[in-house]
Amino acid sequence: MGHRLAVLLAAVSLPLAASAAPAQAAPSTVPLGNVIPAPVEVHPGGAPFRLTPRTVIEAPPAARTVADRLGEALKPATGFRLPTVGRASSRTPVIALSLGPGVKGYRLTSTRDRITIRAATAEGLFDGVQTLRQLLPAAIDARTPQKVDWAVAGGTIADYPKYAYRGAMLDEARHFHTPDEVKQYIDEIARFKVNYLHLHLADDQGWRIQIDSWPKLTQVSGGAGTGVDGVGGGFLTKADYRDLVRYAAARYVTIVPEIDMPGHVNAAQVAYPELTCDGVAPPPRTDTEVGYSSLCTSKEVTYRFAEDVIREVAALTGGPYIHIGGDEAHATAPADYLAFEQRVLPLVAKYGKIAYGWHQIAQAPAASKAVAQFWGTDDTDADLVAAVKTGTRVVMSPANQAYLDMKYTEDTPLGQDWAALIEVHDAYGWDPATRVAGVPASAVIGVEAPLWSETLRSLADIEYMAFPRLPAIAELGWSATYSWDSFRARLGSYGPRWDRQGVNFYRSPQIDWS
Incomplete structure (x- = not known):
């Protein structure tokens, strides 16, 4: 060692x-x-x-x-x-x-x-x-x-920190979590020196941020009945969002807003049928399928929509990043996907922010000035390797190690298992600097622990899935060296603190809890 x-x-x-x-x-x-x-x-x-x-x-x-x-x-x-x-x-x-x-x-x-x-x-x-x-x-x-x-x-x-970017992500689209719940989560993650909170604000099931130039987004797709299983409706007004940005900044946490496109857009198309190619509104979706929706990349209204949303969200956001998604766009033809990214990625810079997206955006030459978030489960990705050579920077969030919505074991009452079962040792047992072959350590700016909300309903659910794995990811982002034996001992002695805070954490059998 x-x-x-x-x-x-x-x-x-x-x-x-x-x-x-x-x-x-x-x-x-x-x-x-x-x-x-x-x-x-x-x-x-x-x-x-x-x-x-x-x-x-x-x-x-x-x-x-x-x-x-x-x-x-x-x-x-x-x-x-x-x-x-x-x-x-x-x-x-x-x-x-x-x-x-x-x-x-x-x-x-x-x-x-x-x-x-x-x-x-x-x-x-x-x-x-x-x-x-x-x-x-x-x-x-x-x-x-x-x-x-x-x-x-x-x-x-x-x-001092190893990486400048040490993030957590919370999915507001599949189930809306109230501003008070988000603030509580900010307080909890800040204890471990996590300094970015990525909010996933739009998806197929719901739209969760007020956009003045497209008011039906929240009027139609942000209310009751939206969310997985028709549960978890709601949205952030601009005042709500500004307040969250201020609250987080006071704790040295920077909000990263995400509007996922060109896929994951069914909620937007329910509100505005002109964003489809045939002009017909699709039915609302409350299931958990992915990959079926796409903005119509051949229509100019699509790019007016994208620019308006980016402009309004950028004006609300104090931090440097706007996340524009880009994942699972299976319903978008590859050529159309590239054309879309080539037009939309530069719009983020137009409004003074750094473009950020899931690692699929690395296919587009315009991603050379962007941050790509790797969420894959493999240890290779040719597009990402090529992109970092042109300047793309990377945040590591491998789904089989960093996704907090994955079950701990087969018996975990919440979460999913499509990427892996992730116990605490799995969340800790990887190195962001070497996670993807061909992506040099110099291209990696940090780590993030995403938490998707398909199965979550409450703050207690958020806490149960995040803790104790989020501290493991936080240590990978901060500490100069890693030792499982040392970490598990320190984590075990932290348990009584969560008890006193009232945090609903998972008592992993891998940890000797004090």
């Missing part, structure tokens, strides 16, 4: 970290490296820091939001006020958030009197805060005051 990996594992493995320096912390103190995702460097040492009613959070104005949110997160379980101040007085126990150049990611130092998190950006501080929350006892996630020794082990962590 190499000396560096061995040193890291020694630092983060629970038994080793606890026994290597017994004088550094009380027995109940969380070992310094017991964090998901695994930090790059962990150096235990020194006396622990303790939160007390006198503790304050010190932060400059640019870090005030991160500091206030930390205080809000710690108050329910501790009962402490934890005010944010510009400068703490001497002899006051302090958690100091510091902004300054020269820090890659964040650096967390814990001593008897002070915890300092230093970063070059507020996002780096936010990442450091997520680590700090995991270094406190699991009771910190309780919703009422607990009688606990709120100690943080002494030492230093230096940490």
Whole structure:
């Protein structure tokens, strides 16, 4: 494995970290490296820091939001006020958030009197805060005051992400999840330093985002009766969507909206029959079949539609990406598919965004400036290999390892199994840098864990399928090195935190849950 990996594992493995320096912390103190995702460097040492009613959070104005949110997160379980101040007085126990150049990611130092998190950006501080929350006892996630020794082990962590893009995806089209449910999911994924949330907003069953220039999309295909089995109707107004974008950004999560085309468009064609070649509206669909719908690529109205939707969604979206789908367009002739992508991919750039699509878009020369999301199950893809040589970048989401809607086992009550049965070890046991032969590590910008909603109905369903596999994907996206033995130990000790948060997670038999 190499000396560096061995040193890291020694630092983060629970038994080793606890026994290597017994004088550094009380027995109940969380070992310094017991964090998901695994930090790059962990150096235990020194006396622990303790939160007390006198503790304050010190932060400059640019870090005030991160500091206030930390205080809000710690108050329910501790009962402490934890005010944010510009400068703490001497002899006051302090958690100091510091902004300054020269820090890659964040650096967390814990001593008897002070915890300092230093970063070059507020996002780096936010990442450091997520680590700090995991270094406190699991009771910190309780919703009422607990009688606990709120100690943080002494030492230093230096940490930064392997990939810039660490994503999760939630399917709003097959079943609409309310803004409050999406916000809860944002909070849950941000704990693991996931920094992108891809929202699948349109498909055959329903259209879930208000488009002013095409109002029937939501009037006809966004209401009651839409969704798989006719359950799960609803849509985001523009105000709803803007609010989600703001909420996510405050947690350093960027929303990536997806409008899938030229396939997966039955809901759009129900609302606007002119998007079909014969001008006849198809019947609404509430089943789970795929590959039967296609925009009429020979009609100019198709491209007016595509441009209007891209323009309006881009105007609502603060992040850099607009996802235009492109998968399973089986009803679109290959030549027509290429012609469509050649016209539509550049429209995203026209409105100031980077085009993003499922890996089939790699067939089009215009994808050279786009991001292609690999969702295949094979380890080869000739079109993708050719595209990266022209500049296409890749996000890895192999369906047989990263799709959170796949069942854990044959007996899992939710989900599907067309790609694989995916237990926690399967979700963790692959390397994004080498997943597709011929796609070099330099072309891979990150990973994403998609969660499709054919069988989901509630936030509890989302949580059950996402956790504990999403932390596995998050670690693949963040950590410099991977170790299943280390990860499963750290994951097992995280279980009590989910219990206190009320998260409905799957208790995999592969994990020794604390």
